[in-house]
Amino acid sequence: MKYSGKFIVLEGPDGSGKTTQIAKIEQYLRQRGADFVSTREPGGVAVAEKIRRVILDVDNAMSGLTECLLYAAARREHLLNKVVPALEQGKIVVCDRYVMSSLSYQGYGRGLGQDVLDINKRAISWNGMEYWPDMNIYLDVTPEVGLGRIHAKQTDREINRLDLEEEDFHRKVREGYLRLIEEYEGQFTRIDASQSEELVFADIKSVLDRLLFAESEQDFS
Numbered sequence: 001m002k003y004s005g006k007f008i009v010l011e012g013p014d015g016s017g018k019t020t021q022i023a024k025i026e027q028y029l030r031q032r033g034a035d036f037v038s039t040r041e042p043g044g045v046a047v048a049e050k051i052r053r054v055i056l057d058v059d060n061a062m063s064g065l066t067e068c069l070l071y072a073a074a075r076r077e078h079l080l081n082k083v084v085p086a087l088e089q090g091k092i093v094v095c096d097r098y099v100m101s102s103l104s105y106q107g108y109g110r111g112l113g114q115d116v117l118d119i120n121k122r123a124i125s126w127n128g129m130e131y132w133p134d135m136n137i138y139l140d141v142t143p144e145v146g147l148g149r150i151h152a153k154q155t156d157r158e159i160n161r162l163d164l165e166e167e168d169f170h171r172k173v174r175e176g177y178l179r180l181i182e183e184y185e186g187q188f189t190r191i192d193a194s195q196s197e198e199l200v201f202a203d204i205k206s207v208l209d210r211l212l213f214a215e216s217e218q219d220f221s
């Protein structure tokens with residue numbers, strides 16, 4: 001049976017502002033007196049945190065598929081032990097990254113394609129249903145803008161081969177997201193995240209108001 005809470009996920013390339021905006025969302029939801037849980041992937045519960053350490057350890061070279069399976073394993077533990085209980089209690093769950101991150105980074109970025117979707121469908125199935133978010137808020141930036149923000153303190157140094165590879169990977173990731181938006185129409189709201197933090201949040205706020213508080217912006221037409 002469908003839960004009574006709302007599952008909202010922040011998605012987007014590196015440096016698009018997900019973590020920055022989640023802090024603003026938390027502030028807003030507190031102000032509205034909403035009952036919510038704010039969390040992030042991979043991690044959020046003990047087993048998933050341990051898996052996170054395995055994934056991120058620079059000494060752990062692994063195949064793309066292994067990486068995908070580990071992310072999916074961490075996702076399932078987090079989903080079953082944190083997200084589902086909160087949703088069943090009627091809470092709002094705000095999560096930094098979820099399935100669409102795997103589909104774009106590993107499916108498109110690493111070229112693993114359909115395997116990533118199959119593995120993730122398995123990972124998010126529980127109680128006879130697949131736990132897809134009520135909304136993916138996609139913060140859209142070009143790799144130039146996103147990586148530019150992340151490397152902002154290193155603007156004096158020359159761009160090396162690795163930086164270029166990284167940019168190519170991130171270009172594929174963004175293209176992946178843009179295709180996913182078309183494929184999963186209705187599950188995404190795309191926001192221009194190259195705007196100022198305040199303007200990005202204003203866009204997010206109107207999505208939240210519509211989705212959570214059944215409010216829409218006044219129509220003056």
Ligand SMILES: Nc1ncnc2c1ncn2[C@@H]1O[C@H](COP(=O)(O)OP(=O)(O)OP(=O)(O)O)[C@@H](O)[C@H]1O
Nearest residue numbers: 013014015016017018019020021149150195196197
């Ligand atoms: N709208 C914005 N305009 C300019 N700079 C921003 C904006 N939003 C965030 N930043 C800055 O860009 C950097 C990256 O932001 P943030 O960490 O929120 O991105 P992220 O999407 O969580 O990245 P990652 O995927 O790497 O976790 C931070 O230094 C942040 O202060």
Ligand SMILES: [Mg+2]
Nearest residue numbers: 018019020096
């Ligand atoms: Mg972040």
